[in-house]
Amino acid sequence: MTAPRDVVVTGIGATTPLGGDAPSTWTAALAGESGARPFENDWAEKYELPVTFGATIKVKPEEVLARPELKRMDPSTQYAIIATREAWADAGSPEVDGERLGAVVSSGIGGIWTTLDGWDTLRERGARRMLPMTVPMLMPNSPAAYVELEIGAQAGAHALVSACASGAEAIGYGIEMIRSGRADVVVAGGTEATMHPMPIAAFAASRTLSLRNDDPQGASRPYDVDRDGFVIGEGAAIVVLESAEHAAARGARVYAKLAGVGLSSDAYHITSPDPEGKGQRAAMRRALEMAGAAPSDVVHINAHATSTKVGDLTETNSIRTLLGGETDHVLLSATKSMTGHLLGGAGALETVFTVKAVHERLAPPTINVATPDPELKVPLVRDVPAALPAGDVVAINNSFGFGGHNVALVVTNA
Known part of the structure; x- marks a missing residue:
């Protein structure tokens, strides 16, 4: 029986409330910056939301993606594609047989914007005005599918859904794909775009969100005696995983080993x-x-x-x-x-x-x-x-x- 292979990280990408890429996000984190900010809309007044802020994306997708891409992707997929392109370039755009290349990208909730917009269209304008791309945009495997298409992955494209553990489990599954010998390279990570009044209202109803509307940047306070809930955020992060042998053979820069x-x-x-x-x-x-x-x-x-x-x-x-x-x-x-x-x-x-x-x-x-x-x-x-x-x-x-x-x-x- 062949021993499991070591797995290393050769590329990283992100678009987050702290920055539009991984380096700016990391720099902001080391500086202790907060990505929480008041909503720039009328949601709170219109829907009587008890929460008026969140950790919204720092760089909007329309600043990065082409208009045709924006029209056929839910925001959750847009974020994943932005992070994937950065991670793939950061890894040196490795040359790998598509049958040895995998994609595992998860979302806890999926295309909620597309789902709710589609319902609004049906209710207000009728079935004939429904967009043909609605289902491919709302399905929870849409980010994984678009990443698979982006990089030409044929070893498998997967979208594990395990709520707030989804992104980590996706990376774990990618590690297992390489350890087992099923793939040499896997692009893996997680994405979420739930900055919409419905999920915000739902989380607020469950009493899990912070209500510090007067202090958004100070609202997320793990381990503080006065903590009162989490701050909802959005964004994506992607890593390029490789077998240690594959990375060494092409002289790739290695960040770290994902060992367990x-x-x-x-x-x-x-x-x-x-x-x-x-x-x-x-x-x-x-x-x-x-x-x-x-x-x-x-x-x-x-x-x-x-x-x-x-x-x-x-x-x-x-x-x-x-x-x-x-x-x-x-x-x-x-x-x-x-x-x-x-x-x-x-x-x-x-x-x-x-x-x-x-x-x-x-x-x-x-x-x-x-x-x-x-x-x-x-x-x-x-x-x-x-x-x-x-x-x-x-x-x-x-x-x-x-x-x-x-x-x-x-x-x-x-």
Whole structure:
């Protein structure tokens, strides 16, 4: 039986509330900037929304894409294509047989803009005015399909949907495609475009959104005693994954190694995590086992940390229970404090942050923590970046989703 192959990251791309590409997003994150801003529309007044702000995309797709592309793609696909083109170019546009090239791009909700616009058209103007491209635009696999077409991937195009864990699970599936020998190169990540009054109203009704309308940039505050919910965000992040052999053969620049994937499910509640964190610990443990890493090797964790009362501490308690005394030398970052929560794109963006942290030996900060929760049991990187140690290092990116989906990815230096 052939041993699983090592998987490395050779390209990254992103379009986010912090920047229109990966470098500007990373620079803004290291500077502790917030991407949250008031809505530039009349939604709050028109629909009586209790939330008047979000982490909206920094660079609009119409500034980047051609008009025909805009017309045939839902915003969630537009974001994915923008990030894919950047990541593919960043990887050096590798030459690879299409049958050895895969695409795995996920969204937690899919083409919600297209779905709701289509319903409005039908209701107000009738069936004859429905756009022929409505179904290809709204289907949740549309971003994966368009990425597959963009790069000519024939090893498989997949769109795993696991709520806010979708982007991380997509990357995990891409890793497995390469480890198993099914592909040599996989473009993987997540995207979301839910900055629409309906999902905003729905999340607000579930009492999960922050209501700090008077302070958008200070609203996402993981681990602060006064946190009151997450800030909804939008955007996409994509990584180019390669087998280490394939990358070495073409002399590719390597950012880091994706050494482990851990998956689990809580079987507890449709929205709340298991309060004991058993599923979260299982995901992290399995990822470390796949990577051949011990708790003492872990130096950095990019937490899921959405800024909710229960979720934040469930995760840090899980980390402390799993790592024990080794937790004291772990640097914890909660980057949703800056980006807001990109839902299906969150895990992919935070994977990019974790890869960059390992590559540059710099953990990004957590902002807006004026008074840390006394129950926080992991050392938190606050306000300014923190240096990671030299030598071999292990980092974890956690992503959890409604429905009890848990994904942990282990990143190591290449």
